[in-house]
Structure formats: C-alpha cells, structure tokens
Amino acid sequence: MEIRKRGCGAGKGAYGAAKIKKTAGLSREAFLPVSRADMDVRGWDELDVLIITGDAYVDHPSFGHAIIARWLEAHGFRIGIISQPDWRGTADFLRMGRPRLCAMLSAGNLDSMLNRYTAGGKKRREDSYAPGGEAGRRPDRATVVYSNRVRELWGDIPLVIGGVEASLRRLAHYDYWSDGVRRSMLTDSRADLLVYGMGELASLEIARRLSDGESVSSMRDIPGTCWKTHDANAAKDAVPLPSFGEVSSDKTKFAEAFRLSYGENDALRGKRLIQDQGAWLVVQNRPARPLSTGEMDAVYALPYARAWHPDYDAAGGVPALKEVKFSITTHRGCFGECGFCAISSHQGRIIQRRSDESIIKEAELLTRLPDFKGYIHDVGGPTANFTTPQCGDSLRRGACKGRSCLYPRPCGKLRASHEGYIALLRRLRALPRVKKVFIRSGLRYDYILADKKSAFLEELCRWHISGQLKIAPEHVSASVLRYMRKPPREVTEEFLKKYAEINKKLGLKQFLVPYFISAHPGSTLKDAVELAEFIRDSGLHPEQVQDFTPTPGSLSTCIYHTGLDPMTMEKVYVPRGAEERRMQRALLQYWMPENKNYVRKALIKAGRRDLIGRGPKALVD
Template identity: 50%
Template sequence: MSDFLPISHEEMTEKGWFYCDFLLVTGDAYVDHPSFGTAIISRVLEDAGYKVAILSQPDFRDEHDFTAMGRPRYAVLINGGNIDSMVAHYTAAKKRRSDDAYTPGGKAGKRPDRAVTVYSMLARRAFPDVPIYLGGIEASLRRFAHYDYWADRIMPSILDSTGADGLMYGMSERSVKELASNLKHGKKGADACKNIRGMAYLAHDAQELPFPAVECPALDDVLSSKADYARSVKMQYDEQDFVTGKAILQRHGKRVLVQNPPAKPLTTEEMDRVYALPYQRTYHPSYEAEGGVPAIQEVQFSIIHNRGCFGACNFCALAFHQGRYISARSHDSVIEEAKQIAAMPEFKGYIHDVGGPTANFRFPSCKKQDKHGLCRDKRCLFPNACSNLEADHSDYLALLRELRQIEGVKKVFVRSGLRYDYMMADHNDAFFRELVEHHISGQLKVAPEHMSDNALYYMGKPSFSVYEQFRERYARINQKLGRKQYLVPYLMSSHPGAGLDDAILLAEYLNKVGYMPEQVQDFYPTPGTLSTAMYYSEIDPRTMKPVFVAKTAEEKAMQRALLQWRRPDKRPIVLAALKKAGREDLIGFGKECLVRPNRGEKPPVAAKKPEKPAKKAAAPTRTPASGGSAARKPAPSKKGWAKSKRKK
C-alpha cells in the first residue's frame, strides 16, 4: 500500500509519518487516477514536498474519523467528489438514486447530501484552529450566491454556509501550490488566499485588493429580484477569462465575497508534469473486499489529453469551471501514459477513450486568445462557427495515429464528447474518415440535444441543419468504407425556452428517421450554468428577455414522453400532450402520426394543419408565459440565427 497516499493512521505509520501537512477530505472513495480531482491535487502537493493524507467518505455522524490521523500541520482541504453530491444522490426528477459509482461496491449513502458543507462543519469541530479550504466541482459552482434546484431557492455562497477560509475554483494545480506556500510562510485563513488567482474568500471589506474588481448584485438583491440574479450570473460569466477577467465582488450582508480572477491555464509542459506523477491508476486496495469502485471501469484505460471547452453550451458548467481556453498535453506525454496502460496486467488491448471535456479540441479556437482572451459576448461555435475559428484536426489525428502503433494496443476509441459542429467547420475529411474507420465500434455518440432551432438557441447550440449535414457526411463516409455503423444522438427535454411544440417537432423528426431514444435526459438545473439561471429567473441572462420554462411535473413528463412516443406506457401522456398542443392531426394511421388509436377506436377529427405562411409574413406576436404553440413562444433574437423549421 506504500505506493498509495495514506488513508489511515496505520498507513501513515508504515510511511514513517508522525503528522500530515494536509488532510484531504473527499466524498468519493480514494481512486488514484488522474481522472479524479483528489488524485491530482494530492499528487501535486506531494510533488511539491508536502505530506498529504486522504480521508475518503468519512462517517458524517460525528468528527471521529477526522481526528483519526491527527491534526494536519497546515490545512484541511475538502471536496465533495468527482460529481456534485446532490447530483450523485438525486435524479432530475429529485428521486433518490439507488447506487453510487464512486463508492466501494457501488453502494449509495456513504456520503451526505451537500457533502462539502457537512464535511466543513465536522472539520471545524475537529480542528477549531486549522484553516479549511474548499475545492472540486461542488464548491466551485457554488462560490457565488446561486439557485439551488433541490431546495428551490437562492442560497448564499458556500463559503458563507460552511465558514471555510477560502475556496479554489476551476482547475487548481497552480492555486493549491501557491496556497500551500503561503500557509508554510505563516499566512492564515483568508489572508492566505488574497493574492492567488483561482481563489475566492469572504472579507469584511473590499479595500486594498490586489486585482482590479467589478461588483455584481448582492445576495440581498438576488434574493429579492430574479432580474438581478440573471444579471449577476451574466457578470460572473463575463469575468471567467484568465486574460481579461477581473476580480468579482458580491456582498453577503456585512461581508464581501471576493473571487480573484481565474488561474492561468497550465502550459503543455506543466500539464505533462501533472500527468506524469506516480498515479496507481486504480482504487485503494482496501476496497477490494467490497467489490472495488465501479467508477474506475470507465476511466482506467482512458487518457485525458486536453482541458477547457470553447463550445460553452449554456447547460454545461465547463465554461464556469474549467474555462473556455484549451490546454493540451504533448504527444510524448500521452504516448507515455498509453504505454503504461498497455503494460497493465488487466489491459486487453483497448484504449477506451482519448478525450477530455471535448475530445477533438487540441488548441485554442483562434490565435488572438493568448494575448486578448476569449470574446466576451461572442461564442466560437454559436450561433455559427466564427470566421476566426481555426478548425484543424491534423494534430489530434496525428496523435491517434501514433497511439494506434503502440505495441499491445489493438484499438483506440474516442468516446468522450466530439463537437460535430467543429468537425463540420474542418473541410478536410481525413480526421472524419479515420475516426469512422479506426476509432468507433458500431456507433458514434454525439449531442445535438434537440432539433428545434428555437430550443437550440436557448441551449447555445448551433442550428439543427449543422447536425443534419454531419449525419449525411457520416453516412457517406460509412458507405465509402463499406461500414454499417450508427449515429446515436443524445437528446434533452424541458430545457428553458423549449415548449410542447418544440418537443412535438423533435418527435416528428424522430418518427421520420425511424429512431426512438431508449433514454432521454430531462434538463437538470445544476448550480453555475446560464441555463439554470434561465430556469429560475425565467429570463435569458444574455438578453434579459423573458423565457418560457417547463417547471411542472406534467409539463416535463409530456416533453419527455413525446420523445419516446412508441413506448406503450407513454401513450396516455403523449395523447394528452398532443391534445393540449392542438395537434390531434398526429393521432391516426398515417406514417406521420405519433399515436395510433386503439382497436375499434376512431381517430379524433382534427382541423387541418394551417398552411406554412409565406416567407415574408410578419412574425407572430410572442407571449413568453406560454409553452404551447410556436406562435406564442419567445423567438431567438440573435442576428443571422437560422429560422425555425417548425410547420405553422
């Protein structure tokens, strides 16, 4: 066990340790793999010369487990795990999950709800005089006053509710080393955070800040005004750039939350060093008796080659957490990791993924970003690919080719997110062709999310026509190669801005192409996304215009059922949805019908669908409070946005 960091007093003794410098508390089981934030931060600190002990999934009924390894010399570091503890516990319908892939044996219940908050309180009780610093996705996305879906209300910064001394947001290798150095040199509490990018803390005033700052609406303002909440979220997004971003202030009563500007991304050389640290690439041996940790199965033979995502979909927290700037590892670093994987006894010859947040991004979207940062009010791929976008897969393709040549490697898959719109912006077919030929197995999964341009606008996704072009190109390449492989689209229902008419439009399309998804993801309002701000405020933070939001269980069930209209158990809901939307024309025996009457039952008599209006017809009046017909929905206002294909 000496190759793992210690998880008990006995293991500390085996290493000859009488104390630890940092106690790292996590809501996950201890998995020493670079896909786990706990592994990376602990190894980075170890590499910097510090002793780190891991306290994984402690008993949350009292502080006994916290004191078992003794008082840490510098600080307690706390994260909730690789995913938010509330997302780990609850579905989008707020139903309790029956398992937890990040727990030994996949058992649920080993971590508390709001794990970071509970662990922080226990740590404070165990060590009243030891600083506490938060990190990981759960804390990062709750650093400001935020809407909490599970409590259905605005909650203050997690720093306010936990009493922690500071918080590291985003990717924290730089931040944690600077924090450790400040603590080692005698700085305490929030003072140790003040000069560090990528950190947030609470202060009694906003005087003598080391960074230029802007102030967003205060906690009291966002509690009383949904418009102020939408404005606050937009300001927070605007400053998440390491070149142009300023510190952000948000008043919480008599104190001020200070978020320092984002940390600078790691260089290629720095990323290479992080991923070359001595990870064991598996879970701690003590979990073997319980059946191991299921989460390792997806990542044990996978490689992360990049960070960041300039796609920046509104429902995704990546832009707020990792940022939109792309960092990447060198080919040598990735190949060395692949060789280590190939030498593992359990390896069967298949590298499961060479990816990251978005697999096919290897460099920033344009050259100006290093000096000028990312555009504040523009997206690289939305609503169309920017004219400055450098869509080039040649480096990624070269990397995949090198990996295919490694002895012992039979197949290299690409399974994590591929941006098909970025692939379509690259007019060279070489990557697309080799992806289809060498790097998928029977099916390719991509995420158009919807086919209604109205819904896609609110998601921050490109027009559906881009996906259709991609689908046709995929089919052509498969035909040329003599392959019969499938395209599996991920779809989302009930996203803010999407109503019944959008769901019906998508159902009609799925009927036309002969596909029904086995699973449909309901929109899940997690902290830290623009879409969650839309869900709560019913305002689009980008434009400050009203947005229709499906919030009731009935509305959500109807949208979800429409995408799975063939399932017999969904029939009553689909019928109710079609009648509510005035689309009885889709109940009958024709090819275009979504529901067929029962035996002996006549289809309802429905008025003919109105003819499609002339192209120059005036736009209909829009009322954002309705989720019914398209004529009553708020329209995208972006110039050049593709017109909706829905039939009037």
C-alpha cells in the same frame, strides 16, 4: 517542468514518494496514507495537508482528489486522504490527526446533490464513486457538512474547500433541490478559502505560503480562489455584483449578476468580483492561469496507482474507475459553451493541451497494466476534438467577451483543425499491444464540419468507433437551440448525411446513438413535438433521454430560475410543472408503451391530433 521538493522535504518524519516500493499486487504502500498505520509505515508523526473527499479514494488522474494529492506530494508535502467519512460524527475525520498546515476538502467529482438526486427529486439507487456503487455514503451538500465537522474538531485550522461543488457554488447561486437562491458556499461552509476551477496552481500556492509561515487570512491575491472580508475597501478593483439579498428576491438582479460574473470568467482578461452575502463580502479573484504544456505533462506523469484503494476490494471496487482506467485525457478547457453545461465556468474556454509525447507515454504505461486487453477506451477531454486553441487571440488576450466561438455559427477566426489529433491517434494505434483506440468523449460535429482540410470524420468512422457513435444534438427546434447555444437543425442533418455517406463508402454498418434533453428552457410542447417528428423521420431512436436538471453555474440554470435570458434580458418560456415535463420527456420516446398516455395528452394539448392514429406519420394510436 521541474518539480521541486520543499515544505516538508527535510527533518524528522520526512518522506519522499520515491521511497515507496511499487509492487505488482498494488499494496497499500502504492497509495497515499488513509490511516495512522499507513503514516507509521512511512515514519510520519503528522501530515502537512489532510485531503477529505466525498468520493472513494481512487488513485487515478480522472479523480480530482488524486490529482491534487499527488501534485502536492510531488512538491514535498506529506499528504493523507480521508474518503467518504461518516459525517454523523467526528471519529473518521480524526483518523490521522490534525495536519500541520491545513485541511483541503471536496464533495467529489460531482456536485453532491446531483450525485444523490435525479431531476425528479428521487434518490439515486447507485453511486458509481462509492465502493460497490453503494448509494448514501455522502451527505447532501457534502462540502458544507464536512467543513462543519472539521471546524468542530479544529476550529482555527486553515480550511480550504474546492472541487466542482464548491467551484460552481462560489457565488450566490440557484439551488434546484431547495428551489431557492443560496449564499456562496464559502460563507455557508465557514472555510477560509475556496479554490475554483482546476486547482493545482492555487492549492500548491496555498500550501507553500502556509509552510512559509504566512497566515491564511492574508492570502488575498491567489488567482483561482475566493476569500471573504467585512471591508469593501479590501477589493476596490473588484466588479460589484448585485448582493445576495437582491438576487434572492429579484430575478432580474439574479440574471444581471450571472451576466456580469460570466463575462469576467477568463484568466487573461477577467476582473475580480465582489458580492455582499450578508454577514460577509465574498471576493472572487480572477481565474488561475492556464497550465502550460509542461505543467500539464507533469500533472499526468505523477505516480498514480491507477486503481482503487485495496480497502475496497471486498466491495468489488469502485465502478467509476471502469470507464476511465484505460482512457487518456489530452486537454482541458472547452470553447463550445453549451448553455446547459458549466465546464466553461469551471475549466475555462482556453484549451490547455498535453504534449503528444506525454500522451504516448501514458498509453504505453496503460499497455503494461496486467488487466489491459488491448483497448484504449477514450482519448479526449471535455470535448474530444477541441485539441487545439480556438484561435491565436485566445492565447494572447483570453476568450472573447460577449462572443462565442461556435454559436450561432463558427467564428471567422476559428481554427477548425483535426490534423494534430489525427496524427496523435495514428501514433496511438501503432503502439504494440494496442488493438483499438476508441473516442468516447463528446464530439462537436459542427466543429468537424467546419474543418474543410482534414478527413477526420472518415478517420473516425474507419478506426475509432465500434458499431455506433454517440452524438448530442440535444434538440432541433430553433427556439430551444438558441438557449442551448447549439448548432441549428440543418447542421445536424448535414452531419447525419455525411456520416451515412462515409460509412457506405467504407462498407461499414455503423449507427448513431443520439442524446436529447427534454424540458430545457425555451421548449414548449410544440417544440417537443417538433423533436419527436425529427426522431421519427431520422430513425434516431434515443435509448435514453435526459431531463433538464438545473445545476449551479450554467446559463440554462439561470434561465430556468429567472425566466430571462441574462445576455439579452428577454423573457423565456420555461416548462416547470411535473405534468408538462413528463409529457415532453414521453414525446422523445413516443414508441414506448408506458409513454402512450402522456404522448396522446401532449399531442392533444399541442393541437397536433393529426399525429394520433395509425397513419405513417402518427406518433401514437
């Protein structure tokens, strides 16, 4: 893909990325400006676009602010970054002055509420996206707070919000932490546009049109954006959703709105949506088209410093970089559609793949970094082994509406193949200085079993894990798996058997580390006991158990709030009280001394006293 310089590539103060001299010590000039002094070094009198983020500035393609900033820079725009500003005043926001075109802001790589609070509502002690892991460096609902500060400073400036927080809160949504329905973040933030999904195409289109003199208020046709209006006739083609007033007072209407919006979340066949928020109507344009392979390659070839900003050295850096610095993203999109996950609502179900050559070049770059020890930590995406489109139909007409690729069983048209992935991994293993290539991203083992042609599981066990493999059955009860949209118990048991057989064949002693979710919608105490018995019999003792946390944009969150499956409108049992949630969690780690009282109480309440005692099947004495 050719990247053209435009917008600010000429005239006084113009600056090209190629003029930065890279140094072995990664000086400030290897990064985008974060201060007026950095601008002065470049001879800039103003920025074109100011990017504000709730994360520390890490110049790496696993951080959304770095991708958008480098993408705009590569197309000729002067970009500056303000990270984790002090929101209690405006001084930090003024650090580099008013930008010429617009301010673009994001809460960071995570929703700010999820980043700050546990499922139990307690404040987290650490923030891996902050210098030194220090918690409390961003406000609750950071997108709204930052936007209000920008409006205080420059009331008329074009203001664009994006990132995961804005993306998944783009329409009226349930907010777990306030236990209520909130309006679209576009209206709460007073922004002009909201970019949802992966924002390269939309953000570049916005910057270009602003540079050409177009008013932000006229940008009503950009895919992957939401805008607001007072005139319903401005979007006559849009599918109307139940209004904020309806969904906030009627849970059936909330479920209906979710079903309608979920069904149109496709770039190729999706329709525009419109929802009355009260003071405004919010219009959601169809999602941005998937990036081509060439565009994906261009995004990941940008001149990232692949380090945290030097300002954080004294604090010991930014912990989140450790997990991703030597990892490689191969693709975007996920057709797994787990009920509790909102990736399909953010990245979409269509797989967007980088070329093997692009991935190999990045791996070679990693091997030249001074702290590379010979290990590539991960090669994957949202789901590591979804490296090819699910079927030819998805590329022509989009993902199927009302049908899943894997649930309740693999679709007959599914192209379950790991051949390309295996070939790529072999090339990576063969690179000089590479000792080991790990796969740490999630793997769908039902997809592995559906592939009848390649020997991916053997390849995985032989070369790409080190003693243990993380898997995510999440549950085994049929009634819970239904709402999780995960494979049935028999599939999990088949995978466990094959995994054991292959490791025995290879002469390896490698273990499985399972992830389970407690108190998911649909889970009764009886279901939790069934899972505890499975854990007992399989020997898969989880080191960690995740409490179900309702986050905006997911099917499971809709069920949690409404008690309804929005796809069928059937009633669903939802464990809500703190006491029951604690019992369900305790059952999944029944052997821990601190859980015994809760386990005993849960078994009595579930009518399973037979599991109390000292027998071989007992969970607690």
